[in-house]
Amino acid sequence: MAQRxxxxxxxxxxxxxxxxxxxxxxxxxxxxxxxxxxxxxxKALTGGLELPDFExxxxxxPPPLAEAKVAIVxxxxxxxPDQDDFEPIDTGYRVLDGSRRDxxxxxxxxxxxxxxxxxxxxxxxPIDRLDExxxxxxxxxxxxxxLSYAGNQFDLSGVRMDSGPAGAKFLRDHExxxxxxxxx
Numbered sequence: 645m646a647q648r649x650x651x652x653x654x655x656x657x658x659x660x661x662x663x664x665x666x667x668x669x670x671x672x673x674x675x676x677x678x679x680x681x682x683x684x685x686x687k688a689l690t691g692g693l694e695l696p697d698f699e700x701x702x703x704x705x706p707p708p709l710a711e712a713k714v715a716i717v718x719x720x721x722x723x724x725p726d727q728d729d730f731e732p733i734d735t736g737y738r739v740l741d742g743s744r745r746d747x748x749x750x751x752x753x754x755x756x757x758x759x760x761x762x763x764x765x766x767x768x769x770p771i772d773r774l775d776e777x778x779x780x781x782x783x784x785x786x787x788x789x790x791l792s793y794a795g796n797q798f799d800l801s802g803v804r805m806d807s808g809p810a811g812a813k814f815l816r817d818h819e820x821x822x823x824x825x826x827x828x
Contacts, residue, residue, distance in 0.1 A: 719795025
């Protein structure tokens with residue numbers, strides 16, 4: 645089975661004692677609680693969440709788009725068949741190979757309708773559109789690697805503090821200049 649890409653390994657505790665990958669017991673409990681939630685329950689649970697206020701933002705000036713290497717970062721819970729599926733409270737990410745088209749959707753929420761993804765993957769992962777933009781010179785090139793996270797998270801501290809910065813570093817290490825974010 646392919647390795648998950650989320651620091652630190654699931655057997656080590658993360659900041660504040662929260663693990664990046666859920667235990668089997670945590671995953672089972674999360675599945676049971678989410679399976680019973682209606683859309684109105686999810687809205688009620690998340691409606692009052694405070695948004696963080698950042699005093700400064702990380703920003704760099706990328707090269708012109710016609711010279712930039714572009715990757716996709718999606719929260720559509722996509723993965724390849726040979727990679728681990730996303731589990732509830734899994735804040736890690738999966739590295740997607742841009743040359744493959746065998747993506748699977750790993751959303752486990754009963755409130756998520758995957759029909760659009762089944763009809764056209766480009767609704768959540770516009771890889772074909774990026775290939776077209778590279779072919780006509782609008783962007784420099786399409787990265788051969790992309791990242792996918794599970795967007796159905798209630799506690800985003802694991803992504804914000806750990807796997808998000810790790811994913812950004814991973815992309816920078818692969819000389820990605822610009823990311824196209826596709827929130828799902």
